[in-house]
Amino acid sequence: MGKAMIINKSKEIVKLPAPRFDGNIPVETALSKRRSVRSYAAEALTLAEVSQLLWSAQGITDSRGFRTAPSAGALYPLELYIVAGMVRGIPAGIYKYRPHTHELSKILDGDLRAQLCGAALNQSSVKQAPLVFVFCAVHERITGKYGNRSIQYVYMEVGHASQNVCLQAVSLDLWTLTIGAFYDDRVKTVINAMADEHPLYIMTIGRLKSE
Numbered sequence: 001m002g003k004a005m006i007i008n009k010s011k012e013i014v015k016l017p018a019p020r021f022d023g024n025i026p027v028e029t030a031l032s033k034r035r036s037v038r039s040y041a042a043e044a045l046t047l048a049e050v051s052q053l054l055w056s057a058q059g060i061t062d063s064r065g066f067r068t069a070p071s072a073g074a075l076y077p078l079e080l081y082i083v084a085g086m087v088r089g090i091p092a093g094i095y096k097y098r099p100h101t102h103e104l105s106k107i108l109d110g111d112l113r114a115q116l117c118g119a120a121l122n123q124s125s126v127k128q129a130p131l132v133f134v135f136c137a138v139h140e141r142i143t144g145k146y147g148n149r150s151i152q153y154v155y156m157e158v159g160h161a162s163q164n165v166c167l168q169a170v171s172l173d174l175w176t177l178t179i180g181a182f183y184d185d186r187v188k189t190v191i192n193a194m195a196d197e198h199p200l201y202i203m204t205i206g207r208l209k210s211e
């Protein structure tokens with residue numbers, strides 16, 4: 001695998017297809033079907049699926065800038081990176097979600113799933129999934145208002161956002177795994193996160209392997 005190349009952060013933007021506001025299955029069905037899956041088919045996701053999953057996590061749903069997931073004080077401390085391995089329409093790489101414009105900005109070129117897998121205690125689902133989400137927090141966005149309580153607020157918020165993704169995935173006939181076991185610093189290096197962005201949660205997403 002070639003060494004990843006840092007791209008000018010302001011230059012490479014991927015406009016995402018608009019998200020849909022309807023779906024085929026009731027929320028109760030999604031809740032009862034959701035299950036952690038650790039092994040995925042070697043099949044690409046579409047950009048429309050990626051768009052929908054990102055929107056479910058942090059999409060803007062209100063003219064005041066409010067989002068799909070609640071946020072203490074509407075201060076939005078989360079940043080969402082994707083590690084794209086196999087996504088139709090975009091090259092493998094690390095991208096960051098921009099909720100306000102519903103775009104991705106490219107951070108790094110290259111398939112970095114194996115490196116991320118290493119940073120996540122070699123959990124093979126990270127290397128195998130066509131798409132991986134990495135939620136990070138910028139704690140400073142909320143510490144001014146909430147002081148010490150900010151720490152728990154950030155963890156609560158990432159729970160909301162990741163559960164949205166779990167349910168959205170079921171509705172798209174995709175499967176997820178939420179991962180908390182990883183080396184924070186190594187994950188941060190792999191995704192080239194900013195100094196004030198701290199990795200909180202990894203999610204692998206893909207299709208079920210056929211029997």
Ligand SMILES: Cc1cc2nc3c(=O)[nH]c(=O)nc-3n(C[C@H](O)[C@H](O)[C@H](O)COP(=O)(O)O)c2cc1C
Nearest residue numbers: 034035036037038123125177178179180181182201
């Ligand atoms: C905070 C958190 C961290 C987790 N970390 C991991 C992990 O590092 N690796 C893993 O395989 N599963 C991880 N899981 C998934 C759990 O193992 C899984 O949810 C549990 O076995 C119940 O199965 P279910 O999700 O299918 O209901 C994590 C779940 C949570 C909520």
